[in-house]
Amino acid sequence: MAQESITSVQNPQIKRLHQLLEKKGREAQGRFLVEGAHLVEEALKSGAEVLTILYDSERDMDAVCRQALNNHPHSVQVIAASAAVLAKLSETKSPQGIVAEVKKKQVNWDDWMTEKAAGQEGMLLLLLDEIQDPGNLGTILRTAEAAGVDGVVLGKGSVDLYNGKVMRSTMGALFRLPVFTRSLPEVADEWQAQGGQLLVSTLHEQSISYDAVPYAQKAAIVIGNEGRGVSAAMVERADYLVHIPIYGRAESLNAAVAAGVFVYEAQRKRKDRLI
Structure with a gap:
């Protein structure tokens, strides 16, 4: 030393x-x-x-x-x-x-997916569509790691993963959680071709409540940009359009809070089916 x-x-x-x-x-x-x-x-x-x-x-x-x-x-x-x-x-x-x-740790996406698919029956991914706020991204990663999410994919246009505020907000989760930066439509197509379910968070009129969705053992949840929401390309690919009901006067939830609600509900539903 x-x-x-x-x-x-x-x-x-x-x-x-x-x-x-x-x-x-x-x-x-x-x-x-x-x-x-x-x-x-x-x-x-x-x-x-x-x-x-x-x-x-x-x-x-x-x-x-x-x-x-x-x-x-x-x-x-x-x-x-x-x-x-x-x-x-x-x-x-x-x-x-x-x-x-x-x-920086470089993890090959294709190799990681192949290894994960071969080593376990279920997977839970979080796909982030142009998350811009460093604090939001860091908190999402911290929550994802705590909830046992297998991996996170950042869409192009998201805030830099290694931004100082992102790092501080993760509280170290980034060192344990696989995070990739890739084209989300391409990831979605690959995921669905392998039998994965795609749930897209949106306030679209056809969306259903987050707790009414039968989360599959192989599920990916898409969280959108803080201002614009999820891109049309991802909405078009959704197996389910989902939202979190708002019971007060707020227009919407913070992206990090929404991500936490979704991933914990997904884990609850998936674990209940194994009991």
Whole structure:
């Protein structure tokens, strides 16, 4: 475990890491940053490829992170950094004293689908159609992981998965949950060709209540853009158009809340049929 010290924000490595605060930099380098003891610990414990850890030289490294680092299977560069350096790499008003550089994990969609289909009878997917708000996406991923969703597919035009606010909102779920970025109509066609059920969340006049749907053991739920809803291409492909009834005066539910209601109802219905 190599360790060094960096105090200047002009250091070439710090300039490179600073680029990871932007989507362009993350895509160019194939890496992203996580900030805070909890996320760094989750990255280490999950087996993610953590490349670099920078911690506040005046506060020392969080003890739990240090233990997780000692058990980490990969070699990690450890840097004792000044407060100014950590502020340079932080998106929060109050830097949390520890930042990690993590390599993006590439999972092949076709291989993953083949393995999943062969290894289990049922599957539950969540398809996200141009979710724009980072907090919504992060909360959806956290909820999906908690609900036992097998995988999440981000449609093109969605917010960057590795956006800092997304990462903070996931509370580490991203390190455990398979997430893919693909064309949703193509995924829907492939899914249905394999016998999967497609449920599309929409306020369309022909939609039925979310709790009246016979969720199949192999089901995919589509959640739409916060303002425009689900695209016409996905509505056309739906096996069921579904909605969550509104009993008060609100026009609709937050996308993350709606996703949570749908995936837990799907799990409830699917589990009841196995009892």
